[in-house]
Amino acid sequence: MRRPRARLIYNPTSGREAFKSNLPSILDTLERGGYEVSTFMTHAQNEATEAAKQACLDEFDYVFAAGGDGTINEVINGLSIMENRPTLGILPSGTTNDLARALNLPRDWKKSCEIINQRNAIPMDVGLAGSGYFINIAGCGRMTEITYEVSSKLKTHLGQLAYYVKGLEKLPRLKPIHLDITSPDFDFEGKTMLCLIANSNSVGGFEKLAPQASLNDGVFDVILVKPCTLPELVHLATMAVRGEHLQSDRVIYFQTDLLTVQSPETVELNLDGEYGGVLPQSFRCLKHHLNVLVGR
Structure with missing residues (x-):
């Protein structure tokens, strides 16, 4: 049986740069959860948007966004404009993490990975302002x-x-x-x-x-x-x-x-x-x- 393919898009500077030190353990946990995971590290503004678009074109099953609200917003902009949209997973690691708070997602990466590994998805509204x-x-x-x-x-x-x-x-x-x-x-x-x-x-x-x-x-x-x-x-x-x-x-x-x-x-x-x-x-x-x- 084919393992679901997931693209992890992460901001290495968010949340006082703590995420990247845990990246090997995060990838190991997600792989053990049954995913085939590849990563994309952002270096500049809007790179997460382009990476999310490409994940749609490459027919990934999931996109995992790791970072703060800015990174999550970029990923959502990349996914939302496309016709075929992978399911979104969140690994909150930013300063405020509003979406994670609204969804009651834990800041702890181990608990976040547990939720992602359960593969329980719900539909979510998205706001459109002009083209953003x-x-x-x-x-x-x-x-x-x-x-x-x-x-x-x-x-x-x-x-x-x-x-x-x-x-x-x-x-x-x-x-x-x-x-x-x-x-x-x-x-x-x-x-x-x-x-x-x-x-x-x-x-x-x-x-x-x-x-x-x-x-x-x-x-x-x-x-x-x-x-x-x-x-x-x-x-x-x-x-x-x-x-x-x-x-x-x-x-x-x-x-x-x-x-x-x-x-x-x-x-x-x-x-x-x-x-x-x-x-x-x-x-x-x-x-x-x-x-x-x-x-x-």
């Missing part, structure tokens, strides 16, 4: 710029703390932006501090930022923060830790599978923590677009 794909979040507003402004070197040395350092640096300069949002379910025009289009419940390490979101319900959870003072914003952040922020009169929340966001200002877009261009942009939820391995 995302799995966790599309966002705009000054706070969403933090994730792609933090350097890889700073993340390697400080981990999650690097985002908090950058956030404190930006807080005094936060200003509302004007957005025009249209969808079949809700329209909005006005000033906002933040716009989040969430596909999963875990965003930027906040596991309750979109508490009602699901990775396979076919809709986005859209969260808008109205203009507020700095103390109000800090209070909202503490509510978000507990998942209580949707009750605030400073927050607008709705669900939809399709929306367009425009602005008269130059507003940058964040897709899964990476720079995603500028507005205007249309967003569509592709229901059950990928299969992903999860624990039983």
Whole structure:
């Protein structure tokens, strides 16, 4: 009987560079789990996307993505654009690991390999923004710029703390932006501090930022923060830790599978923590677009 072929795409610098030291043991565990595994190590941006595309063309059965949210996003962009898509497995080794949190996947590589070896797959939604794909979040507003402004070197040395350092640096300069949002379910025009289009419940390490979101319900959870003072914003952040922020009169929340966001200002877009261009942009939820391995 043919062993399933798997392509392991990994970022050697993610998670303070701990993954590559465990690579021989990881490969041995996956081979013992019945896979025929080959590897691709990324050296530059977008290489994981091209490697995932090639895995589709080469008719691999599985693609395993090892790295942080940036690496996972690149792999998903490579898989999602192709017609024949291998099943995705995740070996989280980054700073925040939002997708892994949303799927309740362990950070420990041994437990992650155990889940992959069980071969239990579920369908997962993917977000489409123009020609780019995302799995966790599309966002705009000054706070969403933090994730792609933090350097890889700073993340390697400080981990999650690097985002908090950058956030404190930006807080005094936060200003509302004007957005025009249209969808079949809700329209909005006005000033906002933040716009989040969430596909999963875990965003930027906040596991309750979109508490009602699901990775396979076919809709986005859209969260808008109205203009507020700095103390109000800090209070909202503490509510978000507990998942209580949707009750605030400073927050607008709705669900939809399709929306367009425009602005008269130059507003940058964040897709899964990476720079995603500028507005205007249309967003569509592709229901059950990928299969992903999860624990039983």
